[in-house]
Amino acid sequence: MSFSxxxxxLLAQVPLYGPWLLGxxxxxxxxxxxAPSSLMMIASGAFVASGDLDLATVGGAAFTGAVxxxxxxxxxGRRAERFLPHPDTKRxxxxxxxxxxxxxxxxxxxxxxxxxxxxxxPWVNLAAGASGFAHRRFTLADxxxxxxxxxxxxxxxxxxxxxxxAAAELAGNALGLLGAGAAAFAFGWWLWHAAKRAPKxxxxxxxxxx
Numbered sequence: 656m657s658f659s660x661x662x663x664x665l666l667a668q669v670p671l672y673g674p675w676l677l678g679x680x681x682x683x684x685x686x687x688x689x690a691p692s693s694l695m696m697i698a699s700g701a702f703v704a705s706g707d708l709d710l711a712t713v714g715g716a717a718f719t720g721a722v723x724x725x726x727x728x729x730x731x732g733r734r735a736e737r738f739l740p741h742p743d744t745k746r747x748x749x750x751x752x753x754x755x756x757x758x759x760x761x762x763x764x765x766x767x768x769x770x771x772x773x774x775x776x777p778w779v780n781l782a783a784g785a786s787g788f789a790h791r792r793f794t795l796a797d798x799x800x801x802x803x804x805x806x807x808x809x810x811x812x813x814x815x816x817x818x819x820x821a822a823a824e825l826a827g828n829a830l831g832l833l834g835a836g837a838a839a840f841a842f843g844w845w846l847w848h849a850a851k852r853a854p855k856x857x858x859x860x861x862x863x864x865x
Contacts, residue, residue: 661731662805665691668700674712678720681805685724687777692721693808700812714809721801725769725780729793732784739785748777753782761788762796768806 668676677699684692696717702708732739740747753763753775765783769775783793 658817660697661757666698668697671704673699673708674716677713678716681720682724682727685721685777685780686728687862688817692717694860696805696808697812700809700814702812703809704813710809714805717805717809718801721769721805722797725797725801726794728780729784729790730775732781732786739781746778750782753778754786756792757782757786757788762792765793765796766800769797770804773804797826 665676665680677695680690680695681692696713697709699713699717702864703710703713739750742748744749753764753768756768756775757779765779768779782788
């Protein structure tokens with residue numbers, strides 16, 4: 656069975672198993688196990704719009720599954736550093752990239768890899784655990800990032816769920832806009848703090864006639 660066939664089969668099960676299947680899918684995707692979590696959230700949102708599923712249950716299941724998956728990945732990294740993929744492998748290169756990003760940006764990296772750069776998310780989880788990254792900081796950034804991810808995809812499903820392909824394409828554009836907005840906000844915040852730290856120029860002393 657191809658990944659496309661698996662995706663179609665899972666989408667067909669949404670009306671039957673709904674939130675339970677959605678939570679399992681987001682959980683697996685956060686452990687780097689191939690699962691169409693984004694499409695599942697969009698499809699679930701469409702069923703919310705039609706009244707077949709409950710919004711709170713769908714959002715809660717997707718969010719809980721994702722957060723638990725991230726926490727499992729973090730703890731695996733904490734306990735199994737020596738089992739991480741070798742840097743020379745494709746997966747090892749992703750872990751090394753995640754480690755470098757964590758050293759440079761910390762919680763910001765965790766936040767953005769929940770939704771904007773989600774392909775790196777599972778590897779950031781492992782890298783964060785293996786590098787000794789503070790669990791509380793990881794969790795706070797994780798919760799915020801997954802909230803953005805789930806809200807975006809379920810919301811698009813509610814709005815445009817009649818056309819899954821269009822909703823999925825729009826999701827990519829929406830996440831790009833959110834990322835650009837977040838980057839602009841961060842840059843503005845940095846400029847504001849830089850301006851506050853800059854020493855104020857002293858007023859020139861007026862010349863006096865002799």
